[in-house]
Amino acid sequence: MVNLTIDDKKVTVPKDATIYDAAKSAGIRIPILCHDKKLHPFGGCRMCLVEVEQMKGRLIPACTTPVTEGMIVKTTTPEIINARKLVLELLLLKHPVDCPVCDAAGDCDLQNLTYEYKVNTNQFTDEKFNHKIDYENPLIERDMNRCIHCGKCARICDEIVSFGAYTFINRGIEAKMGTEFDGPLNCEFCGSCVSVCPVGALVSRPFKFKARWWSLNKVKSVCSYCGTGCQLTLGVKGNKVLTTVYDENQGFHNGQLCTRGRFGYQFVNSDKRLSTPLVRKNGRLEPATWDEALAAVAEGLKSAGSDAVAGLVSPRLTNEELYLARKLFKDVLGSNNLDHSAGYAHSALSHGAMESLGFAASPSTVTDIQKSDLLLVVKTDAYETHPVLGFEINLGVKRKGVDLRVISDKKGKLSRLPKAKTYVYKPGNEILLVNALAKVIVDNNLTDPSAMGVAGLEEYNKSLEGYSPAQAAEVCGIAAEEIIGLATDYAKADKALILLPLGLGYPGHDKALAQALINLALVAGKIGKEGSGVLIMGEKNNSQGAVDMGVYPAGNGKGATDIIASCAAGATKALYVVGENPVVSYPNRKKVADALDKVGFLVVQDLFLTETAEKAHVVLPACSFAEKDGTFTSVGRMVQRVRKAIKPIGASRSDFDILNELSSRLGGASFADSSQVFVEIAREVAGYNGLTYDKLGDEGALVPVAVKGRFVPVAASPVKAEAGKYALVTGSALYHCGTMSRFGQGPMHVCPEGYAEFSREDAAVLKIQDNDLVKLTSAGAEINLKAKVNMRMPKGVVFAPYHFGEESINNITDGSPVTWVAVSK
Amino acid sequence: MIMPLLKGLGITLSHLFKKPVTLQYPDEMPEVAPRFRGLHALNISHDKAKCVACYLCPTVCPAKCIKVEAGEDENHNKYAAEYEIDMLRCIFCGYCVEACPVDAVRMTQTFELANYKRADFVFTKDRLLEKK
Ligand code: SF4
Ligand code: SF4
Ligand code: SF4
Numbered sequence: 025m026v027n028l029t030i031d032d033k034k035v036t037v038p039k040d041a042t043i044y045d046a047a048k049s050a051g052i053r054i055p056i057l058c059h060d061k062k063l064h065p066f067g068g069c070r071m072c073l074v075e076v077e078q079m080k081g082r083l084i085p086a087c088t089t090p091v092t093e094g095m096i097v098k099t100t101t102p103e104i105i106n107a108r109k110l111v112l113e114l115l116l117l118k119h120p121v122d123c124p125v126c127d128a129a130g131d132c133d134l135q136n137l138t139y140e141y142k143v144n145t146n147q148f149t150d151e152k153f154n155h156k157i158d159y160e161n162p163l164i165e166r167d168m169n170r171c172i173h174c175g176k177c178a179r180i181c182d183e184i185v186s187f188g189a190y191t192f193i194n195r196g197i198e199a200k201m202g203t204e205f206d207g208p209l210n211c212e213f214c215g216s217c218v219s220v221c222p223v224g225a226l227v228s229r230p231f232k233f234k235a236r237w238w239s240l241n242k243v244k245s246v247c248s249y250c251g252t253g254c255q256l257t258l259g260v261k262g263n264k265v266l267t268t269v270y271d272e273n274q275g276f277h278n279g280q281l282c283t284r285g286r287f288g289y290q291f292v293n294s295d296k297r298l299s300t301p302l303v304r305k306n307g308r309l310e311p312a313t314w315d316e317a318l319a320a321v322a323e324g325l326k327s328a329g330s331d332a333v334a335g336l337v338s339p340r341l342t343n344e345e346l347y348l349a350r351k352l353f354k355d356v357l358g359s360n361n362l363d364h365s366a367g368y369a370h371s372a373l374s375h376g377a378m379e380s381l382g383f384a385a386s387p388s389t390v391t392d393i394q395k396s397d398l399l400l401v402v403k404t405d406a407y408e409t410h411p412v413l414g415f416e417i418n419l420g421v422k423r424k425g426v427d428l429r430v431i432s433d434k435k436g437k438l439s440r441l442p443k444a445k446t447y448v449y450k451p452g453n454e455i456l457l458v459n460a461l462a463k464v465i466v467d468n469n470l471t472d473p474s475a476m477g478v479a480g481l482e483e484y485n486k487s488l489e490g491y492s493p494a495q496a497a498e499v500c501g502i503a504a505e506e507i508i509g510l511a512t513d514y515a516k517a518d519k520a521l522i523l524l525p526l527g528l529g530y531p532g533h534d535k536a537l538a539q540a541l542i543n544l545a546l547v548a549g550k551i552g553k554e555g556s557g558v559l560i561m562g563e564k565n566n567s568q569g570a571v572d573m574g575v576y577p578a579g580n581g582k583g584a585t586d587i588i589a590s591c592a593a594g595a596t597k598a599l600y601v602v603g604e605n606p607v608v609s610y611p612n613r614k615k616v617a618d619a620l621d622k623v624g625f626l627v628v629q630d631l632f633l634t635e636t637a638e639k640a641h642v643v644l645p646a647c648s649f650a651e652k653d654g655t656f657t658s659v660g661r662m663v664q665r666v667r668k669a670i671k672p673i674g675a676s677r678s679d680f681d682i683l684n685e686l687s688s689r690l691g692g693a694s695f696a697d698s699s700q701v702f703v704e705i706a707r708e709v710a711g712y713n714g715l716t717y718d719k720l721g722d723e724g725a726l727v728p729v730a731v732k733g734r735f736v737p738v739a740a741s742p743v744k745a746e747a748g749k750y751a752l753v754t755g756s757a758l759y760h761c762g763t764m765s766r767f768g769q770g771p772m773h774v775c776p777e778g779y780a781e782f783s784r785e786d787a788a789v790l791k792i793q794d795n796d797l798v799k800l801t802s803a804g805a806e807i808n809l810k811a812k813v814n815m816r817m818p819k820g821v822v823f824a825p826y827h828f829g830e831e832s833i834n835n836i837t838d839g840s841p842v843t844w845v846a847v848s849k
Numbered sequence: 850m851i852m853p854l855l856k857g858l859g860i861t862l863s864h865l866f867k868k869p870v871t872l873q874y875p876d877e878m879p880e881v882a883p884r885f886r887g888l889h890a891l892n893i894s895h896d897k898a899k900c901v902a903c904y905l906c907p908t909v910c911p912a913k914c915i916k917v918e919a920g921e922d923e924n925h926n927k928y929a930a931e932y933e934i935d936m937l938r939c940i941f942c943g944y945c946v947e948a949c950p951v952d953a954v955r956m957t958q959t960f961e962l963a964n965y966k967r968a969d970f971v972f973t974k975d976r977l978l979e980k981k
């Protein structure tokens with residue numbers, strides 16, 4: 025610790041603090057323009073100049089100067105104020121000062137400081153900049169005339185996003201923040217640069233001119249796309265969510281968001297939203313009253329009988345709603361036929377972790393990522409499925425020197441991080457590879473002493489016969505030495521964390537894979553330590569919550585696959601689908617669609633008339649996350665508050681209201697509001713005990729777990745390659761999450777349709793180029809997708825994202841990790 | 850006793866020959882002071898409303914009676930796609946005029962604002978542009 029005096033106040037701070045940090049901790053504000061707490065000090069703007077007794081004669085920047093013992097700092101002398109005024113005058117010299125039409129006005133550091141320092145004249149004169157403004161980009165408008173050269177955009181894009189879209193070009197007065205060859209911006213569109221730009225040089229185009237910053241009602245909530253659980257602030261005006269407002273103090277991620285969170289909010293006020301219940305009459309869906317629709321649903325569900333009624337509920341709902349759904353099925357309808365995410369996309373948690381660890385959640389949390397020494401990521405897709413966790417990986421690798429190892433069936437963004445090592449195996453061989461890694465650990469006496477006491481070790485060791493590195497190498501295509509090297513490094517790392525992303529696009533990331541990974545972590549003694557363990561990353565915003573609330577079949581209940589099958593067989597007579605879109609997102613579209621056509625009574629509750637809702641007998645219009653109160657539980661078990669920002673759109677009702685009303689119509693319990701349900705959750709659900717909305721506050725609360733690990737041997741199932749065919753693997757696109765992001769303009773601007781990615785070698789053989797239409801055929805079905813040719817795909821492997829309704833990939837997939845497809849032009 | 854009475858009558862009589870102070874409105878119109886704050890008008894320059902939809906007037910307006918919706922024109926510039934003042938609520942304080950950074954709104958000498966329907970008190974952009 026270092027002691028110093030700032031403006032006559034005694035301050036004690038850690039020795040790596042800067043004067044700026046020290047002042048901040050003492051409640052003294054030093055103005056800044058180019059400094060950001062998330063970024064390395066830059067010292068470019070000279071706004072933070074202060075005077076230090078021991079360095080008299082010149083003013084020094086507070087943001088880059090480390091504190092030293094006994095320092096005496098003055099932050100506001102007349103000389104300092106004049107120097108700051110000069111800085112502002114020089115900035116304003118070239119700046120267009122078009123505040124009346126600039127969207128940053130009100131939230132602009134330059135404007136605020138100019139006002140604060142009363143800079144209303146300028147001793148210099150010069151011409152203004154005359155840079156061309158980029159109006160073309162659908163998401164980010166760049167007006168470099170307003171730029172004050174703070175470099176924050178370039179630094180955040182490099183340091184945190186690890187994309188590197190910007191750099192200064194030219195020198196001196198000509199200097200400008202430029203893109204590659206000064207061309208159009210073509211990046212990840214995470215909007216991080218927009219959020220940190222202190223002026224209006226970078227603004228959000230979807231929000232352009234929509235409202236003034238000060239007129240927005242700012243509501244803190246949680247992103248409703250992926251499981252990362254990023255906190256965000258909705259900018260609301262006139263019952264419309266107009267934008268997301270950046271708040272650097274929110275969440276573990278300091279306000280960072282990805283494209284979906286930052287630019288994908290438009291689904292909330294989309295004009296495609298359902299605004300009234302629909303009931304099928306004479307074969308057509310006709311508008312109906314709530315009373316009529318709910319009466320029909322209550323009657324339909326009840327008359328089917330408890331064995332013949334089933335539900336598929338989306339993990340996008342709040343915990344309270346999921347709890348109600350579970351209660352409705354179990355207690356009121358007497359049915360255990362309830363599931364979500366096609367069954368496989370939650371089985372890693374609900375069954376894998378449950379059996380192996382004694383609870384259905386990850387033993388690790390999000391903050392473990394940066395604290396680890398070695399990260400073992402399963403598939404580069406972890407970046408695409410959970411982009412802000414990807415930022416955590418970037419930061420870990422670049423700032424903390426975390427050793428990044430990725431086992432994947434293709435390369436990806438993570439492979440390009442400094443010193444990252446990607447082990448590319450032949451698709452479908454995850455478990456084989458993980459078992460081989462464990463085998464190396466066991467055979468080389470690297471088994472951690474802590475594993476000795478864990479149940480099932482002996483049996484596990486025996487089960488690893490046949491997974492020697494040499495045997496695995498032959499099948500999965502990674503050299504034996506590499507496998508041995510990876511296993512040794514993993515075992516020897518002090519702290520090592522495994523990351524496993526889940527999702528509807530990843531049928532192979534199921535119970536078995538999760539257990540193989542947990543076994544590996546157990547045998548290496550990596551569970552139960554900070555910065556170690558396994559982080560199982562549920563796909564959707566409340567995937568963890570859906571598992572916690574028990575929205576999966578218990579006892580003799582049917583899971584998603586069985587529900588679909590029994591619909592087809594006529595055994596399930598009434599199906600209640602809440603927020604899921606199985607027709608597009610579950611494997612085997614034809615099978616699902618036919619099954620849904622056969623159901624006697626299909627109710628779909630959704631925001632939009634989805635492909636599934638079109639088949640329904642009754643469609644109930646539900647509310648988005650912005651229209652309700654409740655909680656989500658994110659990856660790493662963080663329970664966070666979702667707050668109502670706007671009134672329900674049209675006649676839509678929240679899932680809470682609908683489920684509650686149905687329950688009371690059917691003679692079950694009813695609750696006054698979501699907080700009452702949460703009281704019951706806090707009483708009934710393990711880990712949530714004692715939680716209240718007040719306790720969650722803005723930060724959220726971590727659900728505690730107690731690890732009771734045991735080894736559950738898992739056998740790898742062989743992948744049967746088909747000669748002359750390509751291995752199709754599915755997954756998530758960076759800009760999308762599930763099928764809901766299709767209704768957000770931001771994601772659709774950047775990624776409007778499905779595609780298939782090919783390696784250069786395959787493209788050469790097939791004579792295809794970027795954007796050519798290719799036909800993928802499997803099991804008699806075919807789809808036509810635009811091709812993308814790149815270097816990340818290995819030969820013989822094709823990747824396609826799932827999200828899209830047209831030419832959807834589930835036309836040709838059947839829920840197996842790899843689909844063998846014939847490709848033609 | 851009689852004198853004060855005559856004096857009073859004299860004063861009354863003298864008023865018969867003076868110019869009356871009562872203005873015979875509406876047959877006669879008052880002369881409005883140059884700085885009178887009457888109905889608003891939007892200023893025009895280059896055949897377009899000068900207003901750039903900065904939202905400062907709705908922000909400052911104590912009666913919250915100004916509605917502005919910004920739009921983006923073909924040159925990507927900001928303009929007021931909608932501009933409305935609800936005269937039923939306006940308190941004629943003139944803050945809006947003072948706040949405007951581009952001298953786009955002024956107050957005219959028009960004070961005859963009576964009307965038959967509530968809706969007619971809402972002055973849309975078109976109506977405000979017509980005012981001289
Ligand atoms: S949007 Fe994100 S990726 Fe694109 S330039 Fe900005 S920070 Fe970089
Ligand atoms: S564009 Fe914004 S963030 Fe980037 S250098 Fe200019 S002012 Fe700074
Ligand atoms: S989609 Fe996921 S990573 Fe992106 S902002 Fe939302 S929660 Fe964060």
Ligand code: SF4
Pocket residue numbers: 906909910911912913914915934938939940941942943944945946
């Ligand atoms: S004169 Fe005053 S009350 Fe009337 S519109 Fe202007 S600011 Fe509002």
Ligand code: SF4
Pocket residue numbers: 899900901902903904905906907917929945948949950951952953954
């Ligand atoms: S203050 Fe002037 S420019 Fe701004 S909205 Fe009002 S009239 Fe238009």
Ligand code: FES
Pocket residue numbers: 055056057058059066067068069070071072073085086087088
């Ligand atoms: S904030 Fe310190 S130099 Fe810019």
